[in-house]
Amino acid sequence: MSMEMISQLAVTGDTKLALLVFDGLGGLDSEGRGTALEAARVPNLDALAKESVTGFHTPIAQGVTPGSGPAHLSLFGYDPIKHTIGRGVLEALGVDFPLRKGDVPARINFCTIGPDGLITDRRAGRIPSEEGARVVAKLAAAIKLPGVECEIRHVKEYRAAVVLRGEGLGGEIADTDPQVTGKPPLEPAPTRDTPQNRKTAALLAEFAQQAKAILADEPKANMLTLRGIDLFEPLPSFQDLYHLNPTSIAVYPMYKGVSRLAGMTVQEHGQETPADEFAILEKVWNNFDYFFIHIKKTDSYGEDGNFEGRVHVLEEVDALIPRLRALNPDVIAVTGDHSTPSPLKSHSWHPVPLMIYSKHCRADRVEGFNETALLAGGLGTIHGTSILPLMLANGKRLAKFGA
């Protein structure tokens, strides 16, 4: 059932729903020790599983390995295939840029060009982040576009993001990266001929021309290319869709950004550790009714192939679960956005462990929160976008469909 139809069934209520996401939860056996969830001692998660309906979810589709953006959209109930997030938008979200409807974000790659204007290095010799930040500051101080605001933020190394803000802009403009060295950066060209796209292409051409002049004396980052140019369309918010008042407790900018897309109030307290995040949760508990708590390190360690690291984070967060339960949420969902098995050192397509607790969840007979135990779960394997409707239903927030 579409998000729009679920939205029509949504009713107000005083229940509180918590979604705890271990990024990259779900693994593979590592040298006979089982998965990280199987190897970890997680008595509090196991106890919660006993009171929950359990199983797995596929964030996008069987066999499809999700990126973090679409995986979270799925957890938040947005069809991740219909609501794609462009690279430019993701980059801007990733540096905490508060995008507004009609903004045109793009990703900047600094590059090196020769005296003939042809690209000699598409990544400007992978300059260190300090140098990248300095170049961005220089650029931001000097650039001036007619009739629009233009904000530039450094991301990392040779990467940055630029956002144009103004009336009547378009986002259907091709990348200016020629993808090979020995060619000049391409002119920004509309992929569809509209006044908005023409206007924006002209502004970006002006942007590139000014950048070339401003950066002319740089040894490496003396030019730039633009990618993932996109007109920002906000998503319908949790407030509008579901009468929820949601908040997001996350450490990394990217996850804060995706939360903001869904209309969540993002907690900004310099929190770092999972214990810090749970402290924020306790502090803001009375102010919201939907809580997204994001644990990043399960994914980071998975990407590094660090099995022990994953086990450790799981145990660390497991010890915090009693603090969540003490708040007495009506609904608790625990899952990941995708699997990141440490033997693969990458995101993967494997179904993601999931449990949904409420007084009315119809608990199954599963007694542990791990890939093997969950095979007997009452949910089976559901689509990621079903998690939010199930949370709403368990929180008595959905009316009956039809008479």
Next chain:
Amino acid sequence: MSMEMISQLAVTGDTKLALLVFDGLGGLDSEGRGTALEAARVPNLDALAKESVTGFHTPIAQGVTPGSGPAHLSLFGYDPIKHTIGRGVLEALGVDFPLRKGDVPARINFCTIGPDGLITDRRAGRIPSEEGARVVAKLAAAIKLPGVECEIRHVKEYRAAVVLRGEGLGGEIADTDPQVTGKPPLEPAPTRDTPQNRKTAALLAEFAQQAKAILADEPKANMLTLRGIDLFEPLPSFQDLYHLNPTSIAVYPMYKGVSRLAGMTVQEHGQETPADEFAILEKVWNNFDYFFIHIKKTDSYGEDGNFEGRVHVLEEVDALIPRLRALNPDVIAVTGDHSTPSPLKSHSWHPVPLMIYSKHCRADRVEGFNETALLAGGLGTIHGTSILPLMLANGKRLAKFGA
């Protein structure tokens, strides 16, 4: 796969298929006694489960609590989101009105207006059913619309249904209930401007005007509002879709009505108890090849929070199962239209127990028909609309797809 595609695969045959629906089957633990199905002694259902492939179904979607109308459409193989049934249609079906294509049914709410024409009570003081029936008779005897038939039937208390039948009618007309007191009933207004909608709105305005005159001396029900105005579009029938000759054995008008929508011959024998229903089943066994048997009380007791009542009905029907099996159906499906857990006293979103028996069903290892045992079922959790195709397949009524 869509109903239309399943229809293309359907072939004739001499097999007989029986669908036994316990309304509201599927529950939650009640004070440690388990669900009603777990607490009930149902040896015959358990024995059937041993020979069946089992699991659960979601009638509409994960997390979505179904109304009875869409839930039954799903059991009958119709996409319940595509084929919505309007409130006016439901109300007319509920009083056994044999709707035809092009009819315009609407729900009537009697109300009280003051001398100034403003509504003082939107439900006419919730008049008792006897008074409602009397007012309907008075209205039906006097009302006369030009060029169309107009039939009015009492439903309950202050509620009734009206059906206009004639050429060139439309159903896109807004409710006339202003939703608050202190305002007059609204004029029937097309929500889309077409000659059909204009014509029907004019007829309904005339209807309301006459009703006002006819009811002027009533102490309470001296006016009416119209809701759920809808142009009736029949569903494609089981005969046309699947070469089935179906019959319906149900006690409550609403379920007879939904059966009629699917082209079923509705058995009208004043049957009341499940034993009565099984007696009819035996009597008509030779005349049909698809049998829908509907047990209402599991739902009614669930709505009342009467756990013992649910247990009792399950045991009562279990004792009748040998009579069904003695008829030697080729396929037996046993399920509910939705869950109605007695602890919730309402329909719910929980997956509904399901078993499908045939000689060729590939029975799983499940040995009992209840929510816990079925977790190990071979079907997992399927969509409600998959039940009919599986019944057809098990009855050798579906040809191969592709070469």
